[in-house]
Amino acid sequence: MIGVTAGAAERALAPAGPARGPVDLTGPRxxxxxxxxxxVVRPFEEAGRGITFLDGRDRRTLTYRELAGRAAAVAQRLGEFGVRPGDRVAANAGNDLDTVALLMGVWFAGAAFVSLPKPSRRDAGRFARDFGQLLKACDCAFAVTEDTESELAAFGGLKVIPAAALRGLEPLTRGVPDALIGDTALIQFTSGSVSMPKGVAIGSSTLAGHIDMLRRHYQLEPDHDRIVSWLxxxxxxxxxxAFLQALIARVDLVLxxxxxxxxxxxxxxxxxxxERGTFTAAPDFAYRMAATVPYDSGLDLSGVRVSLCGGERVNPRTMRDFQTATEPLGLLxxxxxxxxxxAENVVGVSSPTHGLGPRVGPGGHVPLGAPMPGVAVRAPEGPVPGPVLIRxxxxFDGYHTIDGFIPAARGGWHDTGDDGFIHDGELHVVGRRAEVASIAGRNVFAEDIEAVVRDTAGAAVGACAAFRLHSDDQRFGLMVEVPPSTARAGDGIGELGSGIRAAVRDALGVRVATVQVVRVGTIPRTTSGKVQRAxxxxLHAEGTLGRRLLAAID
Known part of the structure; x- marks a missing residue:
């Protein structure tokens, strides 16, 4: 039987009634x-620092000057394929030298980079259709791809630039392309956790200003800092x-x-x-996984001064477990x-410059700091959550959607789609408004249910996703993945599902309508690792899980 932890039991749910009046927090100018x-993207002057690409035992280091020469050669070749300043070039971005040279080369050529996520094999057809339509809608003309018969390019009506044609080019030291980058520098897609992804258009000056703000905010210095990232x-x-912050600060990056x-x-x-890294970042799920594996007692993390946790709701238990696991390793x-x-604010909204250790605010929610410089946040005064707005x-400049471009409101407030509150001068984010139900006079978020499952089931569950039901949007369903060993054993899977439902009831006073226990890899995820509740x-409504469904508790 799964018991309810103290952390889950003490989690207070906010009333569904109106929140208190909004509070505005404004970061430094x-x-x-x-x-x-x-x-930023033409670092010819930097010969001492650069990027180290690690892949298993393979290790390759290039200085920023060498990367600039390669990027210039890529820009020249892109021009031979017809890319001109102001054009848009789409590509799947990998953590490798080819991608870095392409990304910098697109900007060398004065074009905008359209960052495509990696498609999953299971959803390759759907990915090509959906993103092909999106690329066509955002006037993207080129796609760099390994597949010259790309289905994605066909759907989007794109001209294919073979990735192989951009490799092995002689770096340029003379005749370097120096086109100005157009108004749009980057189009990155929303996670699609609750709806169809949208292309977020980021302006050139906006992007440059934001990464410079991050560099100053986290006080990155070439002589002292080294970023390590697998993101x-x-x-x-x-x-x-990670990458652009390293590039503007000219600090070493290990990728x-x-x-x-x-x-x-x-x-x-x-x-x-x-690698003696001083700066790293990851979502909550990565910290949760990293806290459960063994480490050599000689591991020394005392040089790490910034370890960001973001990208999804931060779980206080994750923070405590990670601190417990890394304290013997010297992590402060x-x-x-x-x-x-x-993405609508490039990447960062709120964050302290230095942490204060794992903290818990009202309702068991983690304080996420005050707004960063140049950012303002509006939310209700806690603890009752309401819409989180930013300006x-x-x-961003606006959304590229299948139905056309939707400009952002200039000078106004942008609704993030998240609910949260402000307490003691810090933002607390509760969850996505699209996945909240009013139950017995209280607001229950999908993230609340998922947090209880993770807190109480522990290693018995690999991942979980709570979602409102099509048939009754005030009731939740729950999909839970179990490790292969549990799936193979078979015995006790139904009891596990029943125990999870009881734990949610005991902690939150909510009866989950259905619990589906499924095999690992069943729960669809966004490109950033978030579960796709929609x-x-x-999947639940269609009843098409087949052999992936191990047990259903209704």
Missing amino acids: ARVPGRSLEE PLYHDMGLIA MPPTSFAYGPATWLNTLAA PGALIPSYGL GAYL HCRQ
Whole structure:
């Protein structure tokens, strides 16, 4: 039987009634960036520092000057394929030299980079259809791809640039393309956790200003800092918080493929220690996984000064478990920094410069700091949550959707779609408004249910997703993945599901309508690793899980 932990039992749910009046928090004034985006992505002057690409035992280091020469050659070749300033070039971004040279080369050529996530094999057809339509809608003309018969390019009506044609080029030292980057520098897609992804258009000056703000906010210095990251470059945390922040600060970056963490969670901290990293970042689920694996007692993390946690709701138990696991390894409590951000504000919204160790605010929610410089946040005064709104210097230009471009409100407030509150000068985010139900006079968020499952089931559950039912949007369904060993054993799976439902009832006073226990890999995820609740709701309604469904408790 699954018991209810103290952390889950003490979690207080907010009444469904009106929140208290909104409170505005404004970060320090934004500075004018020291470099334009053109200067940021053409680091010919930096010969001493650069990027180390790690992939298993393979290790390759290039200085920023060498990367600039390669990017210039890529830009020249892109021009031969017809790419002109202001054009848009789409590609799947991997954590490798080819991607970095392509990304910088697109900007060298004055074009915008359209960052595509990696498609899953199971949803390859759907990915090509959906993103092909999105690319057509956002006037993207080119796609760099390994597949010259790309289904994605066909759906989008794109001209294919073979990835092989951009490899092995002689770096340029003369005749370097120096086109100005157009108004739009980057189009990155929303996670699609609750709806169809949308292309978020980021302006050139906005992007340059934001990464310069991050550099100043976290006080990155070339002589002292070294960023270590496995986060995918097709996601905003990996692309902007790691790669672009390293590029503007001209600090060393160690870049690993995302699979290095997926196949071995200990690899992240082992590499962080071995490379003497001082800065890293990851979502909550990564900290949760990293806290459960063994480490060598000689591992030294005392040099880490910033370890950001963001990208999804930060669970207080995750923070406590991670601190417990890493304290013997020398990680200082102040290095662990919960944060909040979204693509519509480039990446960062709120974060302290230094952590205060794992903290819990009203209702068991983790404080996420005050707004960053140049950012303003509006939310109710806690503890009753309400809409979280943002505005400031780094808001996106608008959304590219299948139905056309939707401009962002200039100078106004942007609704993040999250609910939260402000307490003691810090933002607390509760959950996505699209996945909340009013039950017995209280607001229950999908994230509340998922947190109880993780807190109470522990290693018995690999992942979980709560979702409102199609038939009754005031009731939740729950999909729970179990490890292969549990799935093979078969015995006790139904009891596990019943125990999970009882734990949610005891902790939150909510009866989950159905619990589906499924095999690992069944729950669909976004490109950043978030569970796709809308897709889970669809799978439940269609009843098409087949052999992936191990037990259903209704």
